[in-house]
Amino acid sequence: MSWINDQARRLHRRGMMAAMACLLAAGPAAGAENFKVRMDFSPWGMHAAMHLAVQKGWFEKEGLNVEVEDGTGTINTLQLLAAGRVDVGQVSVGTMAVAMENGLDLKSIAGFARTGDLAVMTDAGQKVASPQDLRGKKIVCFATSPWVPFIDPFLKANGMSRGDVNLVMVSPSAMISTYASGNSDAFMSQAPFGVPMVGRARPATSLLLEDSGISFPSYGLAATPDTIEKRGPALAKFVAVQVRAWQYLYDGHLEEGVQAILARRPNANLDAEVLRGQLEAYRPFFNSPTVKDAPIGRQYDSDWAAAIHSMEQAGMIKPGRKPSDYYTNALLPD
Template sequence: MAAAAALLVLAGCADRGSGAPSQGSSPGTKKVTLTLNWVPYGEHAPFYYGLKKGFYQDEGIELEVKPGNGSGTTIQQVAQNQTTFGWADTPPLLKGVSTGMKVKSVGVFLQKGPSSIEFLSDKNITKPSDLKGKTVGGTPGDALYAVFPAWLKANGMSAQDVKVVNVDAAGKIAALAEGKVDAIMGFFHDQGPTIEAKTGKKVNYLLYADSGLNMLGTGIVVNEQTLNADKDLTAKFVKATQKSWAEAAKDIPGAAAAMVELAQNEPPQEVLVKQLTQAIGLLELDAGAPGVNTEAKWKQTIDLMTQYGDLKNAGAPATYWDGSQAKSG
């Protein structure tokens, strides 16, 4: 943990409360902040791997990685210039833009969304309709909670078919493990390995993407002002992040080790390895480089959010996404 503080100081801690990049400690470098969607877990290991390997420094970026408190909050911080870049889920990005937030995605990395309903295997839940009459724990304000009614609707159910129990994000794992709820809303690659490590019980899940709601997942979000004023910085940040993810996919144990060294309050290393392994599977690397999206994928997500997620006055993909930053090679 001490090494984390030391390296992040070396990497350049950006000024608190301002997302505008400032001059770094070395000539020609810029201090940049990245706010995650949540407290560090395995999905975030590539950022620490990129720090460890110097991929961001190679692009003239002194990066500070900051924990988040939900994608919606991260997007709001980007919109208010409280952080340079955000790592956030796509559905709340669409909602944020529709309410007037001047933010854009510059590349979604998890091309298959990780949103899921998780439960212990002894619950004998194998399909969405098996949730009827059961209790599902969720955290108001997060992306999964917001989209859950859409997932129910997509699977021929209504909000009255299940009982939603509001649970603080930090308490969801305990609520499931202690039997206070039958299932929880969560990212399967985040909570799943953690629950298994803590309980010794197998966790199963219903992935939103496999049951009627295949939407883009997490990626890089930037304020339009930053994007327009410094496209070069944005392009360099995206390039370094693409390299970090591509190389981490080849060295999952090394990426997990880098996170243990540099992050704070991260899960145990063996859990990080499982979380990152599952996250890499959502990149769909056989379709191209990390973070490179297609208009078709964006349109599918927009259409689903319009149909099921109460997205009003939906625009074209370019309303939410600048596809010129993430390069395929």
């Protein structure tokens, strides 16, 4: 009987140890708050802060369990976000503002690339110095590009119309290859994304939409007002981690961001040089257009007022909108 009792005690101890081992293995993730994050597109340079924060365990240390999904375009991410299928979207917040006109209930909770990045990229060898030099050029774009509503205002601002250029719409996947192969003179995209993409095949220079007096904010984080209200404290931790990650990257650690993307998306056939180039190219776009030395992530009425004016002029939003309709700084660290 004593032998049986000893066996029972040993089995009980083993069971307790196994249970403790499972709890220890779960680590900080046990009881963590889950966040599903949807990116704008397939992996590229602007995804560095998100992947780096996951890889380094920065979210986990804040009690957050973050799942990062690749996207198929900003519009699709915004739709999934508004439908409650994901919790946070990394998107063009300018495109988010337009989506709100179509009934999506969203708000920007952090602005990273606050200076407009939309541009016309042209072959560097053509020495295109101004928009007027685009006369007669073949320019490719795609139908769902954030560029589309701005094409006519851009041309008008520079004394031209569509009849002055040869504008061709192609599929999103064909735009870069059409330009790189020499089948167009120029393409419309985000400059810090596009210029590094074509650097080896056909180096390009860019004409920024912003330089024609048309403002359109770029990448940031968005969520629904419902998520902001119900999960504010956890969402504030999430935003703080991302602000810290971008500060870390631009404080001399870009290579760690490149390697984090490559490590977490090993089957995406990514080019480290392109990722590095995109991160470097985005650095000046993190500046606020109207506020000097603005902290990363913070948004301003003055920036959004200029964007609202441009979007109204382009017919993208109805008159009467105010900056606070589109963003909040309430979740940002002090």
